[in-house]
Amino acid sequence: MRQAVLNLEESMIRQVANAGMGRDDVLKFWFGESDEVTPAFIRQAAADSLTSGETFYAHNLGLPELREEIARYCSALRTSGAAPVGVDRVAVTAGGVNALMLAVQALVNAGDRVVVVTPVWPNLTAQPAVMGAELHCVSLRPVGGQWQLDMAELLAAITPATRLLVLNAPNNPTGWTLSRAEQQTLLAHCRSTGTWILADEVYERLYYEPTPNGCAPSFLDIADTQDRLVVVHSFSKSFLMTGWRLGWLVMPPDMTPHMGKLIEFNTSCSPVFVQRAGVVALQRTDEVTPRVVAHLKACRDTLVPLLQALPGVQLAPAAGGMYAFFRLTGRPEFQDSLATAKRLVAEAGLGLAPGAAFTNSAEPAEQGWLRWCFASQQPERLRQGVQRLAVWLAQNKPPAGL
Secondary structure (H helix, E strand, C coil): HHHHHCCCCHHHHHHHHHHCCCCCCCCCCCCCCCCCCCCCCHHHHHHHHCCCCCCCCCCCCCHHHHHHHHHHHHHCCCCCCCCCCCCHEEEECCCCHHHHHHHHHHHCCCCEEEEEEECCHHHHHHHHHHHCEEEEECCEEEEEEECCCCCCHHHHHHCCEEEEEEECCCCCCCCCCCCCHHHHHHHHHHHHHCCCCEEECCCCCCCCCCCCCHHHHHCHHHHCCCCEEEEEEECCCCCCCCCEEEEEEEHHHHHHEEEEEHHHHHCCCHHHHHHHHHHHHHHHHHHHHHHHHHHHHHHEEEEEHHCCCCCCEEEECCCCCCCCEEEECCCCHHHHHHHHHHHHHHHHCCEEEEEECCCCCCCHHCEEEEECHHHHCCCCHHHHHHHHHHHHHHHHCCCCHH
């Protein structure tokens, strides 16, 4: 087996989840998905497709109907003056993670320098590593619980030798989001160095600040169609379709036929019945996504103040995404977030993701963080979780005098 594969670490999130699997008494907030099922009309579209006998292979790049709906959806979200998102720039994929891996396969050779902004979902650093890339991480900095980008450090890291810049904004796990000015700075710099940008924008719609188009800033708002830019999207978060494994890529049009070849050698195609569900989801977006965003904002606004009220918790509300990323202070052992997360499962019945899963930094300020997915259909579960955490913290408070 290739050494790059042998070097991959087991998912820390899975380690914590495995410790709590089979326990009905654990409140589970470790995975990044809502506990609400996919809307009935989307499920019905898939059922109708299966009933009609659509059980055969599809085009590598996706059903024409779905690609057209994706192009229409993406174009409708763009700000004034943005380049159109044509069908010739779209490829349907078997989920967002498959889209990301396809992009990395298309762009990265062994030994290429890849810059990734962290903390970030661990797949985004693992995928270039699988391809044998030389990985360079630039970390956001926590300031009063809020994560911030050192633009000067990032620009210095992106040189003409840098093949790819990987960004996830709104960010999992921190909720950090690139501003329009920061995107413009990075795009101009990467144009000058010849560096590709891989923008994971799956949380684009899960944004809680007012904007003209109701979503976070996107590179698609400012880039030309021929820019070295690949944008990844998914149906998972905004349409409550995590288990369906359906996503898409937007790329320069001359790259699309070659992406079709890669899809052939990876998954061949996404199932037709899943794509039919995607068509209906996009056609009836207004019946799903605005409600999801409003509910997630209410969940965030329920959870964050409760956590902020606990002693020893550092936290700032996220502008986007579906996570509260907070730090426990007060005891040295809290610095080991994996051990803390496992203890919370065993001792408090509370399932959270360890912050160490999202960063390889050894900086003390970046230790002791935990990720709480607040996408809960019942906000009362969030309150129950905070109560369990409060009791556990009281049982583990620092000894007097320390």
